[in-house]
Amino acid sequence: MSFETISVIGLGYIGLPTAAAFASRQKNVIGVDINPHAVETINRGAIHIVEPDLDVVVRRAVEEKYLRAVIAPQPADAFLIAVPTPFKGDHQPDMVYVEAAARSIATVLKKGDLVILESTSPVGATEQMAGWLADSRPDLTFPQQAGEQADVNIAYCPERVLPGQVMVELIKNDRVIGGMTPACSARASALYNIFLEGECVETNARTAEMCKLTENSFRDVNIAFANELSLICAAQGINVWELIRLANRHPRVNILQPGPGVGGHCIAVDPWFIVAQNPELARLIRTAREVNDSKPHWVVEQVKAAVADCLAANDQRASDVTIACFGLAFKPNIDDLRESPAVEVAQLIAEWHRGDTLVVEPHVEHLPKALVGHTTLVSLDEALQRADVVVMLVDHQVFKAIPAATVRQPWIVDTKGVWR
Numbered sequence: 001m002s003f004e005t006i007s008v009i010g011l012g013y014i015g016l017p018t019a020a021a022f023a024s025r026q027k028n029v030i031g032v033d034i035n036p037h038a039v040e041t042i043n044r045g046a047i048h049i050v051e052p053d054l055d056v057v058v059r060r061a062v063e064e065k066y067l068r069a070v071i072a073p074q075p076a077d078a079f080l081i082a083v084p085t086p087f088k089g090d091h092q093p094d095m096v097y098v099e100a101a102a103r104s105i106a107t108v109l110k111k112g113d114l115v116i117l118e119s120t121s122p123v124g125a126t127e128q129m130a131g132w133l134a135d136s137r138p139d140l141t142f143p144q145q146a147g148e149q150a151d152v153n154i155a156y157c158p159e160r161v162l163p164g165q166v167m168v169e170l171i172k173n174d175r176v177i178g179g180m181t182p183a184c185s186a187r188a189s190a191l192y193n194i195f196l197e198g199e200c201v202e203t204n205a206r207t208a209e210m211c212k213l214t215e216n217s218f219r220d221v222n223i224a225f226a227n228e229l230s231l232i233c234a235a236q237g238i239n240v241w242e243l244i245r246l247a248n249r250h251p252r253v254n255i256l257q258p259g260p261g262v263g264g265h266c267i268a269v270d271p272w273f274i275v276a277q278n279p280e281l282a283r284l285i286r287t288a289r290e291v292n293d294s295k296p297h298w299v300v301e302q303v304k305a306a307v308a309d310c311l312a313a314n315d316q317r318a319s320d321v322t323i324a325c326f327g328l329a330f331k332p333n334i335d336d337l338r339e340s341p342a343v344e345v346a347q348l349i350a351e352w353h354r355g356d357t358l359v360v361e362p363h364v365e366h367l368p369k370a371l372v373g374h375t376t377l378v379s380l381d382e383a384l385q386r387a388d389v390v391v392m393l394v395d396h397q398v399f400k401a402i403p404a405a406t407v408r409q410p411w412i413v414d415t416k417g418v419w420r
């Protein structure tokens with residue numbers, strides 16, 4: 001059965017690019033989002049999120065009438081759910097948005113439809129979603145009841161695109177397809193093959209769920225290793241950047257880079273889904289999370305030590321010392337401040353410090369709420385002019401381009417090795 005109309009539920013960082021990718025292949029796409037601002041913006045041919053090249057694809061898709069956004073689901077041949085799956089206070093995954101999305105599409109489901117869950121989810125979430133659908137639609141059969149004969153096919157197909165490169169990776173990356181039955185996988189592969197240049201690799205839903213969590217946990221553990229090394233090197237008087245560069249000359253060693261911590265909405269979250277389901281077994285994964293989550297606090301201790309040195313050298317009062325934080329984004333060359341360790345560090349510094357705390361973030365025009373009132377957003381030049389203590393938090397290209405000679409401050413806490 002072909003897919004004439006495709007519906008994407010959740011028009012955020014994953015849903016909107018995915019909807020636009022199908023629409024760019026001349027498929028009729030209905031995007032659904034509970035946020036009226038997002039719906040209105042998209043229907044104008046504009047976008048409410050920042051992602052390179054997405055604006056062009058969305059504008060064209062809307063102009064050519066292949067993409068439209070609505071508040072409530074309408075009938076389609078395939079539904080992709082790409083809503084947030086945050087965790088609750090105790091690090092347990094919160095599936096409320098998935099449940100709400102599943103129950104809302106249940107009302108318009110018909111025989112022959114395909115439902116795909118894309119949101120990062122704990123193992124078993126697809127079966128749970130299938131349960132909600134079956135519960136809402138007793139007149140239809142689902143794979144957990146009727147196997148290959150089910151009226152509705154269901155699969156888990158995680159996204160694995162890198163923010164900042166979504167429009168390329170969405171098309172080129174291989175895709176893991178976790179059908180509840182082989183027939184479900186085959187239909188899901190057919191759907192993604194509408195725009196995919198990478199390969200669809202088929203498995204079952206539980207393996208696909210675990211695969212997504214594994215990918216991000218792998219990266220988290222490897223970053224934690226680099227972050228732990230940076231603490232050890234600071235204690236031992238060794239330059240961690242040089243150390244990693246040298247160790248990586250070994251043919252089978254490839255250490256990642258330390259930083260102020262791990263941010264974003266994926267790597268700092270997803271490993272907890274494994275820990276929540278396997279608290280006794282996931283020891284390394286939990287420790288990695290703890291190492292990365294504690295890094296901002298260690299950075300702040302380094303800043304306090306630098307301020308103490310500055311005071312000792314200058315015979316100043318603490319309130320006369322100006323600290324400048326370079327970068328707020330959760331990684332270089334983007335404007336995304338979500339779950340950013342740089343914001344956390346700047347906030348902790350501003351709450352503690354009695355003098356001025358300046359912030360430089362060339363990718364944003366306004367301070368995030370957490371920093372308003374405690375810090376001042378200034379230009380790069382002003383920060384370099386006024387600061388006594390410099391804290392480098394994000395290795396943006398613009399910061400790397402600063403000539404070393406213009407950085408006159410002797411007190412520098414460089415968490416990214418920009419001035420290594």
Ligand code: SAJ
Pocket residue numbers: 120159160161162163215216219223256257258259260261262263264265266267330331332
């Ligand atoms: N980071 C370091 N050191 C490094 C690399 C990264 O400290 O050597 C930090 C970054 O500064 C950032 C955080 O880690 O704060 C995460 O950044 P990232 O670039 O590693 O990953 P994300 O969160 O932008 O995207 C990840 C990707 N997953 C993997 O690479 C395994 C992406 O492919 C996923 O699709 C995405 O999570 C997601 O949506 O799950």
